[in-house]
Amino acid sequence: MAEEVKLFGSWASPYTSRVKVVLKLKGIEYENVEEDLSNKSPLLLKYNPIHKKVPVFLHHGKPIAESLIIIEYIDETWKHNPILPIDPYDRAMARFWAKFIDEKIQPAVWKTLLAGENEREAAIEEAHQLLKTLERELNGKKFFGGESLGFLDVAGNVVVWLEVSQEALGMNLLDKEKFPILHEWCQRVLDDDAFKQVMPPKEKLLAFTRARFEAFLGPK
Amino acid sequence: MADDIVLLSTWPSMFGMRVGVALAEKGLKYEYREEDLRNKSPLLLNMNPVHKKIPVLIHNGKPISESMIIVEYIDGVWNHKSPLLPTDPYQRAQARFWADFVDKKLYDIGKKIIWSTKGEEHETGKKEFIECLKLLQRELGDKPYFGGENFGFVDVSLVTFSCWFHTFESYGNFSVETECPKLIAWTKRCLEKESVSSSLADPHKIHDFASGVRKRLGIE
Numbered sequence: 001m002a003e004e005v006k007l008f009g010s011w012a013s014p015y016t017s018r019v020k021v022v023l024k025l026k027g028i029e030y031e032n033v034e035e036d037l038s039n040k041s042p043l044l045l046k047y048n049p050i051h052k053k054v055p056v057f058l059h060h061g062k063p064i065a066e067s068l069i070i071i072e073y074i075d076e077t078w079k080h081n082p083i084l085p086i087d088p089y090d091r092a093m094a095r096f097w098a099k100f101i102d103e104k105i106q107p108a109v110w111k112t113l114l115a116g117e118n119e120r121e122a123a124i125e126e127a128h129q130l131l132k133t134l135e136r137e138l139n140g141k142k143f144f145g146g147e148s149l150g151f152l153d154v155a156g157n158v159v160v161w162l163e164v165s166q167e168a169l170g171m172n173l174l175d176k177e178k179f180p181i182l183h184e185w186c187q188r189v190l191d192d193d194a195f196k197q198v199m200p201p202k203e204k205l206l207a208f209t210r211a212r213f214e215a216f217l218g219p220k
Numbered sequence: 221m222a223d224d225i226v227l228l229s230t231w232p233s234m235f236g237m238r239v240g241v242a243l244a245e246k247g248l249k250y251e252y253r254e255e256d257l258r259n260k261s262p263l264l265l266n267m268n269p270v271h272k273k274i275p276v277l278i279h280n281g282k283p284i285s286e287s288m289i290i291v292e293y294i295d296g297v298w299n300h301k302s303p304l305l306p307t308d309p310y311q312r313a314q315a316r317f318w319a320d321f322v323d324k325k326l327y328d329i330g331k332k333i334i335w336s337t338k339g340e341e342h343e344t345g346k347k348e349f350i351e352c353l354k355l356l357q358r359e360l361g362d363k364p365y366f367g368g369e370n371f372g373f374v375d376v377s378l379v380t381f382s383c384w385f386h387t388f389e390s391y392g393n394f395s396v397e398t399e400c401p402k403l404i405a406w407t408k409r410c411l412e413k414e415s416v417s418s419s420l421a422d423p424h425k426i427h428d429f430a431s432g433v434r435k436r437l438g439i440e
Contacts, residue, residue, distance in 0.1 A: 092290070093284075
């Protein structure tokens with residue numbers, strides 16, 4: 001029943017999008033609650049008092065926060081079309097690389113955007129090295145999950161979003177010449193049915209990204 | 221065939237201790253190798269080339285890094301004894317959430333108390349640290365363990381910080397027992413378990429260690 005499953009999120013949040021992709025991959029119906037992140041609803045704050053962030057997943061009235069934790073919950077509750085690998089070692093590897101994306105790649109990308117003139121070169125170099133490390137993990141596979149999208153491909157959506165939105169920031173961090181394999185993987189992900197249905201329209205994302213960074217950094 | 225298990229760690233690391241506790245809970249025999257973080261072994265660099273950090277668990281030659289990922293791996297492989305994660309998916313999500321909270325908050329905030337020289341950062345660190353402990357104490361409630369009746373995943377993630385409490389208290393000039401008496405009661409309850417008492421370092425030795433590092437950094 002759709003009423004039992006709710007997702008509090010924002011269309012512009014790749015973390016929310018991760019959960020939406022998994023719900024699509026598993027064919028789970030849910031009620032989407034769009035949050036205005038500049039004016040968070042009392043319900044969101046009630047369901048995620050610790051971090052006060054989206055996404056928050058509600059099942060039978062019980063809330064779960066943190067996108068990757070939500071995805072593991074969904075995978076354990078709706079067992080068809082598994083997102084995580086079955087083997088414990090492969091699961092550990094998927095979790096390791098998802099953590100790498102969230103704790104290393106994301107902050108490094110941010111750093112390149114916020115870096116002053118003097119630090120920008122070094123910040124870009126660091127981000128490039130991290131992206132290269134991730135690219136190597138593909139190791140000839142179609143997706144990180146193998147033949148089809150898996151946990152790490154879903155977690156990797158932030159890299160896909162970077163590829164799509166970087167032109168709005170006047171940058172080319174994920175240069176397809178430097179990262180041909182990662183670039184091709186991005187295209188395959190963008191072409192995936194579930195992903196396509198969930199990805200916001202490119203122009204909308206570009207406009208949002210541009211506006212958000214101008215607000216952050218001042219107009220260029 | 222007997223499992224070949226090696227743990228690369230350093231004795232003061234609360235992250236490495238978590239793995240020790242998990243292995244002890246499961247009654248597993250393993251080889252412990254002490255690393256010198258100022259002179260990392262070729263084995264460590266080979267087994268964790270991405271982060272070059274401890275702890276690393278090497279199981280039958282295959283490495284796993286990131287302490288709670290290692291703990292979840294151990295729980296998954298040796299699932300016949302002392303389960304650390306509950307079986308119910310919602311409770312598993314909650315356990316992962318709180319272990320993630322300990323990881324995201326406690327270590328980085330704690331660093332401000334011990335390694336910071338700036339007065340304001342030090343004071344903020346102390347306030348935030350106590351706030352985190354209070355949130356954790358509230359989450360514990362009246363349960364004997366975070367895992368409920370049994371010692372579990374969140375208990376493993378937090379209990380290893382307890383041998384560092386004396387150090388935080390000393391440099392932060394506060395008392396965990398005064399601020400969070402139930403948490404100290406929980407710590408004592410955990411220390412009654414052989415798996416915990418044999419894996420945690422002596423709080424006074426930790427304090428000496430921290431003092432030594434501070435002297436080396438020129439902040440003692």
